[in-house]
Amino acid sequence: MTDITPTDIPCFDDVLAARDRIAEHVHRTPVLTSRMLDGLSGATLFFKCENLQKAGAFKARGASNAVFGLTDAQAARGVATHSSGNHGTCLAYAAGRRGIPCTVVMPRTAPEAKKDAVRGYGGRVVECEPSTSSREAVFAEVVAETGAEFVHPYNDPRVIAGQGTCALELVDQVANLDAVIAPIGGGGMISGTCLTLSTISPQIRIYAAEPEQADDAARSFRAGHIIADDAPETIADGLKVPLKELTWHFVRNHVADILTVSEAEIVAAMELIWKRLKIVMEPSSAVPLAAILKNPKIFIGQRVGVIITGGNVDLRKLPF
Amino acid sequence: MTDITPTDIPCFDDVLAARDRIAEHVHRTPVLTSRMLDGLSGATLFFKCENLQKAGAFKARGASNAVFGLTDAQAARGVATHSSGNHGTCLAYAAGRRGIPCTVVMPRTAPEAKKDAVRGYGGRVVECEPSTSSREAVFAEVVAETGAEFVHPYNDPRVIAGQGTCALELVDQVANLDAVIAPIGGGGMISGTCLTLSTISPQIRIYAAEPEQADDAARSFRAGHIIADDAPETIADGLKVPLKELTWHFVRNHVADILTVSEAEIVAAMELIWKRLKIVMEPSSAVPLAAILKNPKIFIGQRVGVIITGGNVDLRKLPF
Numbered sequence: 001m002t003d004i005t006p007t008d009i010p011c012f013d014d015v016l017a018a019r020d021r022i023a024e025h026v027h028r029t030p031v032l033t034s035r036m037l038d039g040l041s042g043a044t045l046f047f048k049c050e051n052l053q054k055a056g057a058f059k060a061r062g063a064s065n066a067v068f069g070l071t072d073a074q075a076a077r078g079v080a081t082h083s084s085g086n087h088g089t090c091l092a093y094a095a096g097r098r099g100i101p102c103t104v105v106m107p108r109t110a111p112e113a114k115k116d117a118v119r120g121y122g123g124r125v126v127e128c129e130p131s132t133s134s135r136e137a138v139f140a141e142v143v144a145e146t147g148a149e150f151v152h153p154y155n156d157p158r159v160i161a162g163q164g165t166c167a168l169e170l171v172d173q174v175a176n177l178d179a180v181i182a183p184i185g186g187g188g189m190i191s192g193t194c195l196t197l198s199t200i201s202p203q204i205r206i207y208a209a210e211p212e213q214a215d216d217a218a219r220s221f222r223a224g225h226i227i228a229d230d231a232p233e234t235i236a237d238g239l240k241v242p243l244k245e246l247t248w249h250f251v252r253n254h255v256a257d258i259l260t261v262s263e264a265e266i267v268a269a270m271e272l273i274w275k276r277l278k279i280v281m282e283p284s285s286a287v288p289l290a291a292i293l294k295n296p297k298i299f300i301g302q303r304v305g306v307i308i309t310g311g312n313v314d315l316r317k318l319p320f
Numbered sequence: 321m322t323d324i325t326p327t328d329i330p331c332f333d334d335v336l337a338a339r340d341r342i343a344e345h346v347h348r349t350p351v352l353t354s355r356m357l358d359g360l361s362g363a364t365l366f367f368k369c370e371n372l373q374k375a376g377a378f379k380a381r382g383a384s385n386a387v388f389g390l391t392d393a394q395a396a397r398g399v400a401t402h403s404s405g406n407h408g409t410c411l412a413y414a415a416g417r418r419g420i421p422c423t424v425v426m427p428r429t430a431p432e433a434k435k436d437a438v439r440g441y442g443g444r445v446v447e448c449e450p451s452t453s454s455r456e457a458v459f460a461e462v463v464a465e466t467g468a469e470f471v472h473p474y475n476d477p478r479v480i481a482g483q484g485t486c487a488l489e490l491v492d493q494v495a496n497l498d499a500v501i502a503p504i505g506g507g508g509m510i511s512g513t514c515l516t517l518s519t520i521s522p523q524i525r526i527y528a529a530e531p532e533q534a535d536d537a538a539r540s541f542r543a544g545h546i547i548a549d550d551a552p553e554t555i556a557d558g559l560k561v562p563l564k565e566l567t568w569h570f571v572r573n574h575v576a577d578i579l580t581v582s583e584a585e586i587v588a589a590m591e592l593i594w595k596r597l598k599i600v601m602e603p604s605s606a607v608p609l610a611a612i613l614k615n616p617k618i619f620i621g622q623r624v625g626v627i628i629t630g631g632n633v634d635l636r637k638l639p640f
Contacts, residue, residue, distance in 0.1 A: 051598045279598060315640065
């Protein structure tokens with residue numbers, strides 16, 4: 001594990017700066033409620049709908065903060081990342097808003113819809129083989145060729161500060177929260193949430209929720225050091241990636257617990273949200289509700305913020 | 321056609337009273353936007369999301385206004401209606417909030433999910449044969465037996481005034497609208513919209529949108545009198561019912577035009593909204609966007625409010 005220095009860790013002022021920097025490029029997303037889901041859980045749930053965010057995911061926040069924080073000289077060389085998920089799409093979105101080049105390295109086996117999403121925002125897709133070594137080699141070539149700024153999907157202080165603007169909105173929209181729960185993959189959203197809430201509302205407990213079949217963060221949390229799994233399989237495809245140094249810092253210091261749920265529990269919670277909240281969202285985003293329903297004793301009687309992280313799902317391949 | 325008297329026609333003060341009466345029973349629904357849909361249409365579109373309304377449809381507004389406007393003596397006898405759609409569900413919802421009985425007469429052939437929705441809010445379903453004569457006979461029995469107050473799905477001044485609260489919110493949420501477009505079936509939403517906007521924002525043009533296969537409102541509009549079709553068939557199943565005296569009054573006096581679209585255009589617009597706005601909504605609610613995309617000359621360069629009327633759709637039977 002690489003050591004991190006205190007200067008790598010974003011502070012709350014970075015969240016405030018991010019909020020102002022990205023204000024005109026992201027939505028202030030609505031918070032939805034359902035008496036039926038409150039009844040099922042015994043809690044009062046406030047769903048922060050980042051599936052309704054620009055480009056369909058909270059990652060538009062972090063990506064926009066990184067892109068609009070570049071100097072003009074940096075921006076002229078563009079940005080690059082490797083991602084077959086929402087970060088690639090959202091980085092292309094943000095780069096498109098600034099009018100700068102964006103390259104996303106993706107495995108050639110990634111769904112065409114994901115590649116089209118990047119291209120739809122004006123980004124360039126460069127394909128690699130579906131292996132870490134190929135991805136790293138191809139990505140190094142891209143950066144050498146373009147001089148583009150690398151924006152990591154989550155292990156980047158600019159990205160974490162950007163994701164922290166979501167919790168800032170949530171506490172402004174909903175008073176007296178007792179807890180907030182979000183899915184955890186690489187930990188970018190959870191880290192931003194920790195960064196914001198530990199400063200302005202330290203009494204709010206922060207829970208992370210994870211698929212049993214990709215429970216590396218939960219095992220890391222219990223072991224006290226990062227454990228990374230090789231290619232876990234789960235329907236919650238946004239949550240397969242491991243923690244990294246920066247996100248581990250926030251998880252270790254500020255998360256109350258990491259709760260895990262089965263694939264069937266994820267699908268059941270997803271269908272409940274579609275039916276009751278009338279929103280289109282990804283399996284990854286159903287993991288927190290599944291965790292609440294599985295652990296009623298933790299949340300009963302409490303006011304709980306639930307982050308719905310993204311809505312980019314194939315409508316022709318629904319799991320229910 | 322029955323004559324109506326001026327006292328049957330709700331006035332704007334009824335909308336303001338409805339707003340206060342139903343405030344704690346309905347959501348102030350969010351307005352969503354999409355740069356991609358703006359690009360496709362050439363207009364700036366503001367989607368008023370009544371699919372995110374209580375019980376999943378704007379009809380919670382009118383039903384709540386009717387239910388909470390009853391005297392205690394009336395309320396004790398309960399409410400009744402005939403509806404196999406959202407009005408039945410929403411009336412059961414509102415009655416449940418007030419703690420009074422609600423009976424909904426539905427054809428025995430109606431989907432079980434619709435019956436379960438009424439029962440889920442504590443309503444009673446009484447089945448009739450799928451014919452107008454059976455429905456009327458069974459409904460008369462229910463009223464004779466219970467003394468319940470009949471709340472018509474749309475031809476009722478309390479219902480129209482309640483639906484008018486939606487446009488009141490919309491003009492508060494979005495400044496300088498040029499036009500508003502909503503689907504038209506029986507005309508309750510359009511009538512409420514006309515009632516509100518003709519008073520407070522008469523410069524906003526009001527368009528109705530209708531399936532070609534159930535175009536009775538459009539033909540009525542051109543003929544100058546109500547034309548009712550017998551059992552039209554369309555995927556937009558909320559829009560099969562005909563205009564009645566009260567709603568015809570508003571349509572005739574305040575609607576700029578009624579635009580019609582094909583079944584294929586409805587399905588295409590529905591998929592666009594699911595994909596781009598990330599919301600679950602009914603085929604009926606896609607009819608306005610389909611009409612905008614079909615008639616770009618009317619809307620180009622304009623700021624247009626688009627009412628997404630409901631979200632109660634069978635997730636296992638999507639048309640795309």
